[in-house]
Amino acid sequence: MKYRLFGIISILLLLAWQTLDGLIEGDWGRLEGGLGNLSVFFSESMWPPNWSVIEARPYPVCESEIEFFCSVGYLGMMETIKIAFVATILGFIGALFFSSLAARNLVPLYVAIPVRILLSAIRSLPSLIWAILFVIVIGFGPLSGVLAMTFYTVGYLGKLQYETFEGMANDSLEASRAMGLPRSSILLNVVIPENSNHLLSQLMFMFEYNVRHGTVIGIVGAGGIGYYISTYLKFLQYEKVFALLILIFVVVVIIDLLSMMVRSFVNDEGDVRRPTWLNVVLSEK
Amino acid sequence: MVEAVLELKNLSVGYDEPLISNINLEVFPGEVITILGPSGIGKTTLVRTIAGLIRPLSGSFDLNVERRGGLGYIPQRLGLVRHATVAHNVSLGARTRVGFSLNMWKERSQRTMDALRMLGIADKSNEPVRRLSGGQQRRVATARTLAQRPQLMLADEFLGELDHSNVEIVFEAVQNLVDDGTAVIMIEHHDDNAQLFATRIWEIQDGKIADISIKEWKNRKTGGEEE
Structure with a gap:
């Protein structure tokens, strides 16, 4: 078994290597000096991070006693978080509706297939393209960002959710069907509670994903921290970009810790020990 | 005349090949039927067919219960959320x-x-x-x-490896249902539990069901000593 796994991984690596070689047409020389270039770019242009992004902006005048609350970093990050929060909630609810109509163990195939095609269509446009579309339709600002992320969330979470539903144990579904519970009741009272752990995990992952992608869609004018990143990139202020990227990293780590805390409420006891708020921040001795 | 809650008419059940063929039986309110037979002989397939989860291979069955809530089903893995x-x-x-x-x-x-x-x-x-x-x-x-x-309760080995005190608690609950007219069809492996509940036994052998009264079945077990 161990040798077979080793063999499969070796073959896959070889295939990947061959494919890459084909893609770059064997021109491996381009990698030469790449590491050096990266090192020069990082040390001369990005390092040290410029932390002025977490100081109050000169205009408008800061009315808060804490400077940080008037900074580009805070304001941009908060707008990104708000966009991601609204889009994740709306997208999650929309995805639940569609995924319940796409899971083969919940609906007949003639319903599941068209809904799956619809979800694939929504998913095939990346959030960036959705953002460009909504910026064209609605104009610059957070509303375009919210709509772009909501659509992408529906497509992406919808697939994760229907695959989760299809993987659930059949016995609870069969018992509730035989009892004569209506489809809506089975979804709300059996399917969703039974998959709550996975659904919460996916919800938190999507929120984190949307926060990260807030940077990308901001670049096309859909609001959030990406707007500032885009501006600093234009003016070659890479130290400020790097500081903002660190800020995003910190937020993503915090969301991950929150996710661990939230999911511990629906985990099997003993599988994962429920963390306390203290040991989310400080490791246990 | 009391109407049967379940009527099996020339019913054959199985997946590709029939496991049990030509079943012609009726179940009336208040009856408790225990299905006995070795593993893999088609007990669960029969119960799942009656529950509407598998299509019959041939024949049909009439389920005279209300569409919503008339049928209760406890699968082998209990079906709990x-x-x-x-x-x-x-x-x-x-x-x-x-x-x-x-x-x-x-x-x-x-x-x-x-x-x-x-x-x-x-x-x-x-x-x-x-x-x-x-x-x-x-x-x-x-x-x-x-x-x-429900009017008809289907249970697939729901007593499992319950200890005596738990079996008594469950027995009392099922008896409460039966007293109200619920018919029960249950799969059971333990003869003792079968005796405790059943009014009739459906014994499956060689793809056929033998419908035996509990009195006759007890007689068989004791070699006719109770007569």
Whole structure:
């Protein structure tokens, strides 16, 4: 078994290597000096991070006693978080509706297939393209960002959710069907509670994903921290970009810790020990 | 004349090949039927067919129960929502019977609590099912059916490896249903449990069902000593 796994991984690596070689047409020389270039770019242009992004902006005048609350970093990050929060909630609810109509163990195939095609269509446009579309339709600002992320969330979470539903144990579904519970009741009272752990995990992952992608869609004018990143990139202020990227990293780590805390409420006891708020921040001795 | 809750007409069940063929039997309200037979002979397939989860290979069956809530089913793995609370699981049974009305929340809650008390698990009502022992989970599944009060109850080895005290608690609950006219069809492996509940035995052998009264079956077991 161990040798077979080793063999499969070796073959896959070889295939990947061959494919890459084909893609770059064997021109491996381009990698030469790449590491050096990266090192020069990082040390001369990005390092040290410029932390002025977490100081109050000169205009408008800061009315808060804490400077940080008037900074580009805070304001941009908060707008990104708000966009991601609204889009994740709306997208999650929309995805639940569609995924319940796409899971083969919940609906007949003639319903599941068209809904799956619809979800694939929504998913095939990346959030960036959705953002460009909504910026064209609605104009610059957070509303375009919210709509772009909501659509992408529906497509992406919808697939994760229907695959989760299809993987659930059949016995609870069969018992509730035989009892004569209506489809809506089975979804709300059996399917969703039974998959709550996975659904919460996916919800938190999507929120984190949307926060990260807030940077990308901001670049096309859909609001959030990406707007500032885009501006600093234009003016070659890479130290400020790097500081903002660190800020995003910190937020993503915090969301991950929150996710661990939230999911511990629906985990099997003993599988994962429920963390306390203290040991989310400080490791246990 | 009392109408049969279930009528099997030349029914053959199985997946690709028939496991049991040409079944012609009736089940009346208040009867408790135990299906006996070795593993893999088609007991579960028969019960799943009656539950409407598998199509019959040939023949048909008439299920004279209400569409919503008339049939109760406890599968081998109990069919509980493991991440939900005990009360939530039991209330699923009540949901099938209590329609929309101003008092529906109160009625559902009343049915749920009555069933939980009868099965002795009222103190666990807010616990997630996944934290309960196997025996307690079997009591939750029984409580769900009790809250439902179906006209026909199907149970697939739901007594499992329950200890004596748990079997008695479950027996009392099922008896309560039977007294109200519920017919019960259950698969059982233990002869003792079969005797405890059944009024008739369906013994499956060589793809056929032998319908035996409990008296005759006991006689067979004791070699006619009770006569």
